[in-house]
Amino acid sequence: MTDSPLATATAQILKAEREPGLKPVVKTFFDETTFTASHVVHDPSTKTAVIIDSVLDYEAASGRTKHTSAEQIVAYVKAEGLSVAWQLETHAHADHLSAAPWLQEQLGGKLGIGADIVRVQEVFGKIFNAGTPFARDGSQFDHLFRDGDQFKVGALDAIALHVPGHTPADMAFIIGDAAFIGDTLFMPDYGTARADFPGGDARMLFRSIRRLLSLPDQTRLFLCHDYKAPGRDTFAWETTVGAERAGNIHVYDGAQEDEFVQMRTTRDAKLSLPNLIMPSVQINMRGGHMPEPEENGVSYIKIPINKL
Numbered sequence: 277m278t279d280s281p282l283a284t285a286t287a288q289i290l291k292a293e294r295e296p297g298l299k300p301v302v303k304t305f306f307d308e309t310t311f312t313a314s315h316v317v318h319d320p321s322t323k324t325a326v327i328i329d330s331v332l333d334y335e336a337a338s339g340r341t342k343h344t345s346a347e348q349i350v351a352y353v354k355a356e357g358l359s360v361a362w363q364l365e366t367h368a369h370a371d372h373l374s375a376a377p378w379l380q381e382q383l384g385g386k387l388g389i390g391a392d393i394v395r396v397q398e399v400f401g402k403i404f405n406a407g408t409p410f411a412r413d414g415s416q417f418d419h420l421f422r423d424g425d426q427f428k429v430g431a432l433d434a435i436a437l438h439v440p441g442h443t444p445a446d447m448a449f450i451i452g453d454a455a456f457i458g459d460t461l462f463m464p465d466y467g468t469a470r471a472d473f474p475g476g477d478a479r480m481l482f483r484s485i486r487r488l489l490s491l492p493d494q495t496r497l498f499l500c501h502d503y504k505a506p507g508r509d510t511f512a513w514e515t516t517v518g519a520e521r522a523g524n525i526h527v528y529d530g531a532q533e534d535e536f537v538q539m540r541t542t543r544d545a546k547l548s549l550p551n552l553i554m555p556s557v558q559i560n561m562r563g564g565h566m567p568e569p570e571e572n573g574v575s576y577i578k579i580p581i582n583k584l
């Protein structure tokens with residue numbers, strides 16, 4: 277295998293299969309307003325935890341934020357006696373605001389995202405005319421992950437894989453036998469994420485997905501969103517590589533790249549933008565921080581007219 281990050285990830289997953297103590301405990305908090313699954317992942321032996329893709333509640337009409345969703349995470353972490361090592365973002369989300377800075381204040385942990393966030397900052401910094409106070413070097417984050425970066429969550433092995441396509445900076449974080457894959461794949465009956473945001477690329481997405489699907493069949497996959505497929509009444513956010521290979525409606529084994537690109541592009545052209553894209557992108561490109569307050573001490577969200 278020439279893809280060495282993939283080989284390392286595969287070995288890590290197989291090791292966790294042999295030694296069940298190396299499998300993380302995963303608790304998911306699902307936000308039905310933005311259909312986002314936030315995961316708290318921990319090593320049972322050391323109680324070291326990682327929080328992935330947290331949600332800051334935001335009411336568009338009033339411009340008010342609330343911490344109701346994030347408070348549930350704080351309560352769980354405290355009740356379980358966990359110590360938080362990382363706050364991770366699989367990518368700069370366009371449909372919800374990140375609660376990572378607030379959770380960092382409550383619980384600690386280093387804030388990490390993919391290194392290509394700088395490309396996202398470049399593109400959206402221009403679109404929102406963010407000016408010089410907005411650094412486009414990823415410095416809002418404590419750590420920028422590159423493909424193949426290995427790290428530890430307590431006694432558990434972890435590795436980051438770069439899986440661009442939905443955005444240029446998407447990462448999958450694999451902890452023990454569990455892969456947190458953001459918006460690459462959705463549940464098998466729902467398919468895949470859109471690839472039409474600035475810097476997105478359907479062909480790249482297909483290749484990233486096929487790379488993830490070459491991990492062992494039993495790899496647990498945890499998704500960032502679910503929208504309930506037609507005919508399904510409950511939200512779901514966990515599946516396996518084997519289940520996706522067998523049954524994902526877009527990228528099952530045997531699916532053809534050109535056909536996928538055609539399908540994804542046609543479908544994306546009909547999708548409207550997420551309700552919260554304006555506040556989400558402006559805040560998430562800043563690592564979850566509000567834009568610099570104006571001289572009256574208030575932060576504002578911009579809306580570019582006829583631009584997106």
Ligand SMILES: [Fe+2]
Pocket residue numbers: 367368369370371442459
């Ligand atoms: Fe997303």
